Amino acid sequence: VSVKPTTGNQEVIIATAQGWALKFNEKDVRSMGRNTRGVRGIDLAKGDTVIGMDVVKEDRDFLVVTENGFGKRTPLDQYRTYSRARKGVRTIGLTDKSGLAVAVKVLDGDDELMCISAEGIIIRMDVADIPQQGRAAQGVRVMRLEPGDQVVSIAQVVTRDGG
Numbered sequence: 716v717s718v719k720p721t722t723g724n725q726e727v728i729i730a731t732a733q734g735w736a737l738k739f740n741e742k743d744v745r746s747m748g749r750n751t752r753g754v755r756g757i758d759l760a761k762g763d764t765v766i767g768m769d770v771v772k773e774d775r776d777f778l779v780v781t782e783n784g785f786g787k788r789t790p791l792d793q794y795r796t797y798s799r800a801r802k803g804v805r806t807i808g809l810t811d812k813s814g815l816a817v818a819v820k821v822l823d824g825d826d827e828l829m830c831i832s833a834e835g836i837i838i839r840m841d842v843a844d845i846p847q848q849g850r851a852a853q854g855v856r857v858m859r860l861e862p863g864d865q866v867v868s869i870a871q872v873v874t875r876d877g878g
Contacts, residue, residue, distance in 0.1 A: 717768045726771040726796060729756050730779065730806055730819040733763040736850075737803030738771060738794040755800040769821040776847060778822050779807045780830060780857060782814035782865040787854030788847045791821065808853040818869040827872035830857060834864045839872060 721727070721741055730736040737757045744754055757765065769777075776788035787807065794804065807816055822828065824843040831837050838858055845857055858866055 716765050719768070719770045721770055727756075727768055728771055728777060728791070728794065728819075728821070729768040729803070730766055730777075730816060731757065731759060731763045731803070732766050732815040732817070733760060734779075734805055734807045734809045734816050735760075735763070735803040736777070736779075736794060736806035736819070737799070737801055738791070738796050739799040739801075740796060743799040758800055758802045760802070766816055767819040769819065772821055775821050775823050776842070777806065778820045778828070778842065778845065778869070779816050779854065780818045780866055780869050781807065781809065781854065782817045782867075783812065784830070784856055784858035784860050784866055785813040785854040786830075786845050786857040787852055788822070788824075788842065788845050789850050789852075790847060793850050805851050808851050810853060813853055814865070817866055820869060820871060822871060827874075829870045829872055830866055831868045831870070832858065832860055832864045833867050834861065836860075836864065 728738040780786040
């Protein structure tokens with residue numbers, strides 16, 4: 716689903732489509748060779764899937780976006796660090812209106828974001844325009860969609876100056 720470079724002593728956060736997230740230290744994952752299966756990062760409920768992961772950075776927010784265009788930011792300090800291979804904690808309150816979670820990213824309020832729909836609609840927005848909310852909140856509409864369309868991905872906008 717995702718690969719990120721780390722220093723060997725950072726925390727990572729993994730999220731699922733059914734709205735769960737688990738933050739753990741990467742030291743909990745032992746080093747292995749190429750031909751191994753690896754270890755379990757998060758314990759998935761029946762029918763759930765991993766939608767993304769990111770590296771935890773100090774004073775940043777965890778952004779979650781759903782298939783029906785809802786999203787929210789939650790300060791990463793609201794996520795306690797656990798050992799890997801657990802269920803995690805609720806990261807967004809999902810309903811039929813919001814749909815399943817489809818994308819996550821660790822961002823700063825100064826960053827910009829693009830939301831991409833299955834029909835090819837792309838919108839660019841300031842992350843600061845998405846409100847900070849608690850872990851269990853449903854979020855707010857961040858992208859209006861035509862009937863039958865869904866958000867499929869998000870991307871951080873990176874400018875030439877590195878922002």
